[in-house]
Amino acid sequence: ALITLVTSCDFPKALLIKNDEDPWYTHVRANGSRGVEYYIRHNVIEILYPGSNKTPVRWKCSTSFHEKHLLKREDHLINSYYVCAKFLVRSRSIVQVMWSREVKVFDLSLCEDKNLILDPWPLVRYTTLYTDYKPCPFSGGYDMKVEDSRLGENGCNRMLRPMRMEAECLGGEGVSFDFISSNCLPDIKMYVKQKTMCVTHWRDQVNFYVILRRNEDDDLWCMVMPVRRHARTTAYLFADLSCRTDAGKTLNDLKYFTLHLHTRVYRSLCEDEYDKCSELECNSFLKHECQKSCKVCDPDSPPPSCEYPENIDGTWFLKTPPDRVTNIEITRSNLSIENVGNFLCVMFPDSPKSKTSNIYTAISLYDNGCRPRYTCVKIRRFGQSVIRYTLSQSHAWPSLASDIGEMVCNEDRFHADPLPIDDMYRSYEGAGKPIVAHHPRPEPINCNVTSIHTISATLPEGYVCLGSLYHHCEDATKLRMEFGSCGNLIPASTDYRCLADFEGHYWERILLVQNVNDETDAICFVFSKIYPTEAYVFTASQCDQKSFSFARGGIRKPLLKLEFRKEPEPCKSI
Template identity: 25%
Template sequence: MTELCSFNYLQDFCDDEWRKSRLEIDCAKGDGLNFIAPRGSQCNPFSKQEESRLFCWAGWNEKFYTFLVVGNDRGTPQFCLRFPNKLTPHFSVMVYFSVLCPIQDDGMPPTGIEYHELKMNSLEPDSCIDDDTDKCNIIMKRGQCKKEEKYGLHCERTCNNCLDRGNMINMMCPFSTTVQGTWMFMDKFHKETVKINTTTLHFKDFGMFICKERSVFSDKLYKTVTLFDNGCAMRYTCFELQRRNNNVMQFRVGESSRSDLGFDSLCRFKEQTIPVTETYRSSQAKNLILDGYLRDEFCGFSSIIPFNGTIYGEPCTGSITDWDSDGCVTRGVLKVKSDTCSNLVNPLGK
């Protein structure tokens, strides 16, 4: 996802529908673009479903606008979106049902390209408002606030669904003391600090995740929540954390969800496909290295192991060990010894 594919906290007005749709873009890294229409409405221009998830293929600035080319999770670019560079409280987003992006100021596409105009409102950080106060009062009097997906989410203030961040954090679960500390995440060309304390897991670039629940079936699995201060809905994410030794911990992370799903649904660790370039999520565990002083660690040999092979075409024999014959103990150091391998670099003959 490019930086140009990062907008958040938008709402759309659909004709003849008092409940507002939501457009959230890259709230959580790798999350893509989520368009959520009111339940039971016909307000989604991207599909007949109430919710669409799209991914960014390209993004650039042209004159006074930012253009995004997006597509579905099947790996096909389908739409072009045009945003104004400066987001005011009220603005329009043009949705073109084509990967061709008109650059004319009036936004009108060539003949044959269908388009839709979304009239947007920006949401203020930590806003807790009703989409329509009068209609929400009627909803409350009818006792329909508990229908959260249909009404409660659109009448947050009247239905008393405002998020109490302070109280929520106090109800969080603790991370195991074995995973707490400051770590370094290094993957290919990426380097990042990761801090884990009693209740929060904080990747410097990936974001902050608060422990909500620990699995009763596996002490490695944690359900976390991410709270945003830009109007994005709360996200739920599963982490698998396993301390391997004094200096190494491994982690896996599932996709983020707007719904508080069970561990079976959240803890699905899989590879990401194009166009998502994912640094954190994969089916295989990734390593975190303890940041700071590393302790000697038992390598598991406890003996002298001979080896033979070929290095750069030259026959090579020798031994490898973590055994300290002087102290008759194992050390957190591997020693390689050979009298025949001139191409074997340090510690040759040690």
């Protein structure tokens, strides 16, 4: 039974657009056309059909309940039709709508689940698209054969060297396509080698539905990928932005691609790209594709392993906004970062001298079909309980470069990913990610806060709270931040233990601390000699050389902005 009627009937805030904003678009086609526009304001939806003779429709919300909305038609032609709609907000830029049929009388049963049908064409909000990102829901590498819904089989499907698709082999890589040559490129808005990022995704019992965006612009596709995958899998890539399960049936009006995927596992750096290599006569052209069969490399002589610093063995964690904890395990020769990857320390002839530079060449090997990755890892110690790691942009196998160590550790490869991923996985040049020891347990240090600070703290929402920051007279390794004026907005009092004190950018000091009562609550205070009455508080992962300048420039949002005055007393007794 349908109960709990609500008379006020506004649509979810996530859907509303202002008078001067672009609408939501749907029926987005591969040719760039956007066939339908949705203007959602307060309790009214106007649906327009630009470039078509179809009459615009205006729906007004009559009743809302259980996140469903009974709408009444209110345009100049018809005003006695009713329909039920349910909005599925997939992200800030992607929304799906479930519709009932239209009837001429007010009928609440329209909103029963059995009467709602999902529209496969998602609504797209382009104004927020470039800030929308969600890690892809599957990972793996595949040899790929492509079939165009209109043009049929791709001629390159019969080539020895396969086209490739790889997904999220390392965190942040997204889904990449390699069509081998321009002759093989299907009728799709992609480069021969194309990277895409996942905007958002959802799933049902059978499939993942993933909205992909080209890194360079706002071209979108919907990929339908089975949740349960085998060595051979079929996926669909819709160039007309429709997310549906009935591909392969009578969809003559839709532009989409059938991807026949085959998992091929690369267990070492010495492999062939395809099975037929062993039957072919080697030449200079084939050497690149058939390294193992052409004896370019020796599968029995992998690069020797190396060791990360002995005193960092253990388990660590990375705290990232808004409140996410990433677990990290370091053994002698392996760095394992949850949801990013494993980095096995190896030595190439030209690898940096890691003992003196603390720079390490690493490889990542997979059993899910991803090709191996080469990565450079920098490690820096900030005391007993905090280290910082920095990952380069990785290089994918194969590589015939004799200078692979120098190539992957070139300073040019140390930079963040494209927006909006930014420095979620890989840091800005000169920066890195501080991680805190889980085991062995952290050892506190002297906080070196030599006076009581009376503070005015600005929260991200703009509220200002008055309080103080000081170290315990009885224990110089403990710091307390307390507020008496902000109620539930911020804890009245929090005790931290100081774990690391290191230099930020010029004239900047970073003090990294851990909540005494919640060990995963790791933050830092960033001070500057140039702005001696200002400081910023960040989540631990954001505590680097960029913190202060990015906070002042509005690029990085701090947890708190502090303005303070130093008092004559050095500490307080607790």
